[in-house]
Amino acid sequence: MPTSSQWLNDEQTPFLLIDEVRFARNVGRLATRINQLGCQLRPHLKTLRSVDAAKYILPNFHAPATVSTLAEAEAFAQAGCTDLLYAVGIVPAKLARVAELIHSGVKLHILLDTEAQAQAVIDYQKHHNVPFSVFIEIDCDDHRGGLAPQDPQILAIAQLLHDNQVALTGLMTHSGGSYNAHNSDEIRQAAEQECHAVKIAAQQLKAQGLTCPVLSVGSTPTAHFAEDLDGITEVRAGVYTTFDLVMYNLGVCQLNDIAMHVVTAVIGHNAAKNWLLVDAGWMALSRDRGTAKQHCDYGYGLVCDDMGQPLSGCHVTQVNQEHGVIELPDHLTVSQFPVGTQLRILPNHACATAAMHQSYTVLKADGSKAVWPRILGW
Amino acid sequence: MPTSSQWLNDEQTPFLLIDEVRFARNVGRLATRINQLGCQLRPHLKTLRSVDAAKYILPNFHAPATVSTLAEAEAFAQAGCTDLLYAVGIVPAKLARVAELIHSGVKLHILLDTEAQAQAVIDYQKHHNVPFSVFIEIDCDDHRGGLAPQDPQILAIAQLLHDNQVALTGLMTHSGGSYNAHNSDEIRQAAEQECHAVKIAAQQLKAQGLTCPVLSVGSTPTAHFAEDLDGITEVRAGVYTTFDLVMYNLGVCQLNDIAMHVVTAVIGHNAAKNWLLVDAGWMALSRDRGTAKQHCDYGYGLVCDDMGQPLSGCHVTQVNQEHGVIELPDHLTVSQFPVGTQLRILPNHACATAAMHQSYTVLKADGSKAVWPRILGW
Numbered sequence: 065m066p067t068s069s070q071w072l073n074d075e076q077t078p079f080l081l082i083d084e085v086r087f088a089r090n091v092g093r094l095a096t097r098i099n100q101l102g103c104q105l106r107p108h109l110k111t112l113r114s115v116d117a118a119k120y121i122l123p124n125f126h127a128p129a130t131v132s133t134l135a136e137a138e139a140f141a142q143a144g145c146t147d148l149l150y151a152v153g154i155v156p157a158k159l160a161r162v163a164e165l166i167h168s169g170v171k172l173h174i175l176l177d178t179e180a181q182a183q184a185v186i187d188y189q190k191h192h193n194v195p196f197s198v199f200i201e202i203d204c205d206d207h208r209g210g211l212a213p214q215d216p217q218i219l220a221i222a223q224l225l226h227d228n229q230v231a232l233t234g235l236m237t238h239s240g241g242s243y244n245a246h247n248s249d250e251i252r253q254a255a256e257q258e259c260h261a262v263k264i265a266a267q268q269l270k271a272q273g274l275t276c277p278v279l280s281v282g283s284t285p286t287a288h289f290a291e292d293l294d295g296i297t298e299v300r301a302g303v304y305t306t307f308d309l310v311m312y313n314l315g316v317c318q319l320n321d322i323a324m325h326v327v328t329a330v331i332g333h334n335a336a337k338n339w340l341l342v343d344a345g346w347m348a349l350s351r352d353r354g355t356a357k358q359h360c361d362y363g364y365g366l367v368c369d370d371m372g373q374p375l376s377g378c379h380v381t382q383v384n385q386e387h388g389v390i391e392l393p394d395h396l397t398v399s400q401f402p403v404g405t406q407l408r409i410l411p412n413h414a415c416a417t418a419a420m421h422q423s424y425t426v427l428k429a430d431g432s433k434a435v436w437p438r439i440l441g442w
Numbered sequence: 443m444p445t446s447s448q449w450l451n452d453e454q455t456p457f458l459l460i461d462e463v464r465f466a467r468n469v470g471r472l473a474t475r476i477n478q479l480g481c482q483l484r485p486h487l488k489t490l491r492s493v494d495a496a497k498y499i500l501p502n503f504h505a506p507a508t509v510s511t512l513a514e515a516e517a518f519a520q521a522g523c524t525d526l527l528y529a530v531g532i533v534p535a536k537l538a539r540v541a542e543l544i545h546s547g548v549k550l551h552i553l554l555d556t557e558a559q560a561q562a563v564i565d566y567q568k569h570h571n572v573p574f575s576v577f578i579e580i581d582c583d584d585h586r587g588g589l590a591p592q593d594p595q596i597l598a599i600a601q602l603l604h605d606n607q608v609a610l611t612g613l614m615t616h617s618g619g620s621y622n623a624h625n626s627d628e629i630r631q632a633a634e635q636e637c638h639a640v641k642i643a644a645q646q647l648k649a650q651g652l653t654c655p656v657l658s659v660g661s662t663p664t665a666h667f668a669e670d671l672d673g674i675t676e677v678r679a680g681v682y683t684t685f686d687l688v689m690y691n692l693g694v695c696q697l698n699d700i701a702m703h704v705v706t707a708v709i710g711h712n713a714a715k716n717w718l719l720v721d722a723g724w725m726a727l728s729r730d731r732g733t734a735k736q737h738c739d740y741g742y743g744l745v746c747d748d749m750g751q752p753l754s755g756c757h758v759t760q761v762n763q764e765h766g767v768i769e770l771p772d773h774l775t776v777s778q779f780p781v782g783t784q785l786r787i788l789p790n791h792a793c794a795t796a797a798m799h800q801s802y803t804v805l806k807a808d809g810s811k812a813v814w815p816r817i818l819g820w
Contacts, residue, residue: 074535076512076535076536076539076820077533077535077820078820079820110763110764132725132763132764133725133764134454152709152721152764152765153709153710153719153721153781154709155455155707155708155709155721155781155782156781156782157452157454157455157707157782158454161454176710177710178710178711178781180780180781181710181781184781184782201710208712208719208760208762208765208767209709209710209712209719209765240762329533329535330533331530331531331532331533331587332531332554332555332556332559332579332587333556334586334587341531341586341587343530343531343533346730346794346797347510347511347797348820350729351728351729351730351731351794352724352729353729353731382586384586384618385488385510385793385794385797386488386510386511386530387530387586387587389586402558403531403533403534403556403558403559403562404533404534404535404562415763416724416729416763419725419763419798420797421819422818422819440800441799441800442454442455442456442457442725442726
């Protein structure tokens with residue numbers, strides 16, 4: 065398994081590097097796990113937003129997937145995907161684009177949690193004769209949006225959709241709170257809470273003779289710690305394909321599972337302060353400080369050598385647009401890192417770091433290079 | 443002067459909106475100021491990285507400008523720009539691209555602060571017969587890189603370049619520290635410090651019979667508060683064209699000078715908590731928290747109504763990838779903001795927010811629409 069290759073030295077820095085071996089291993093690990101629990105995976109494609117990456121992540125393009133924008137839905141549909149959940153609350157102004165995708169043959173499911181949204185969907189369906197498919201968002205941990213599992217609004221929305229022949233396909237929840245867990249027990253609890261929330265909501269519907277076929281849960285932490293998915297139809301997760309330092313701090317992966325580095329070059333020294341300056345600022349790394357509140361704060365990323373070996377205690381401590389500052393620990397000195405030296409930075413939050421790049425450079429298992437373009441915009 | 447227009451309601455959210463009237467006013471304000479001080483402006487184009495924007499910012503495309511990446515240098519050169527300073531420390535691996543631009547007729551100046559970099563430039567020039575033009579970076583406030591004004595390395599580098607027929611064009615400094623100023627007096631002091639630093643360094647060279655024609659200083663705060671630019675050749679500034687909340691907190695602009703909004707739509711409510719959910723997360727706003735350490739912390743941005751009027755006390759308080767949370771102040775309730783309502787967010791840091799978008803939607807002075815593409819990558 066190569067951790068580097070000659071062509072890497074000739075690439076213009078900074079750039080985002082994906083390690084194919086680690087990436088494929090991460091993808092396989094969760095797929096096997098969810099399969100063994102008797103459940104189906106609906107991977108979230110928002111981390112890399114890449115058709116090339118999706119070829120690894122999805123068993124085939126008719127398999128279910130999740131997206132965070134209509135731009136993704138349109139691009140993945142263009143590439144042949146046929147079962148997509150747009151997992152951000154729908155606004156009426158976006159229904160025309162949804163309708164166009166449905167008319168083209170894509171099962172594109174939309175998400176909502178208010179009667180007003182449901183009414184807008186009903187009105188559009190009536191006027192434009194488009195068979196929408198709806199998920200209702202359930203709130204399992206009071207962290208963002210969605211309806212509490214026993215909120216009577218769930219029933220009201222389901223009844224409204226039913227009475228107007230709009231398909232209620234699923235109930236979905238996302239344990240965003242699991243990112244704040246302190247140990248694996250808390251992640252397991254969060255996983256149980258996700259399942260409990262959608263099951264309680266489904267019972268409420270069933271008691272009124274309303275059904276929906278899909279119960280959807282998931283986040284990368286809970287997907288890796290859930291022990292019982294009985295009664296759950298599908299699990300969603302996104303960042304598990306590359307992992308990152310936030311997931312490492314949560315105990316979901318090892319450092320050498322992280323399949324994403326930003327490759328940078330030393331552009332200067334501040335010898336008096338023992339600082340390296342590198343050409344990866346927040347434009348290449350993102351401004352994400354996801355590890356700031358965790359037990360180990362990696363600044364703007366953990367520094368590795370040009371083979372990807374972490375340099376202990378070596379973090380990117382400051383960033384400007386195109387400058388990063390690495391305050392070296394005492395056992396290292398700037399003279400060990402001449403101007404031009406390549407280093408690799410492990411990201412705090414892979415989704416945020418990937419979002420700063422328009423394409424990814426891939427180190428393939430055979431040492432060769434690939435380039436995966438990212439789907440851009442909204 | 444329009445603050446909105448009918449077509450805005452039909453745009454797909456989220457998107458980045460530039461107000462042409464404010465933008466042009468900001469550009470004119472600094473140009474006039476620097477002109478009155480008898481100095482030349484070398485605007486930094488890194489905020490918007492847009493050829494269309496540069497048509498407002500530069501008097502003509504032969505005027506001096508600054509860029510933060512070679513991708514910008516190549517795109518602006520392609521558009522006709524002929525005098526560009528690449529203001530990030532050069533690494534040997536990038537010299538071939540620099541040489542190509544110089545051969546095409548562009549005065550592309552490079553930046554360095556070590557003898558090793560100077561030697562790499564000398565070697566490349568010798569082997570490839572390309573007339574490089576060098577700026578040496580001077581550190582005026584101990585905030586990042588560059589050489590202290592009295593550092594003998596400055597002389598050593600200048601002598602090395604001179605002995606090898608590489609043109610030393612300028613000395614440049616940037617008061618990054620001015621962003622941390624607490625009042626206008628501190629910004630004025632930072633401006634004096636910038637000028638002092640390059641003048642001291644220039645005297646050192648002059649004493650040894652070495653000259654360089656350009657003394658370059660600048661940052662948006664110091665450019666707006668400098669009172670005496672005697673002996674200085676040029677001033678650099680970037681974010682002044684749009685401004686942002688960080689600059690507002692510093693007292694460099696008024697709220698109604700900020701020419702950049704992220705336009706977003708309400709996608710849900712959490713009525714119990716009096717929260718709005720909007721479709722501008724960190725993908726549209728960036729993760730920048732530049733106001734966190736200032737006297738007023740705006741979270742991830744100050745919320746305005748659909749006409750751009752700020753809603754006092756109304757900030758984006760949490761962000762996920764495609765979700766923003768607005769915790770409404772007590773005098774507002776979610777029912778005033780139905781799903782689909784458009785809001786506008788003023789950004790903490792315009793450079794970081796612009797970096798999340800591949801093009802900008804422009805509200806022109808006559809109410810019409812323009813689209814400015816952004817130059818992407820490195």
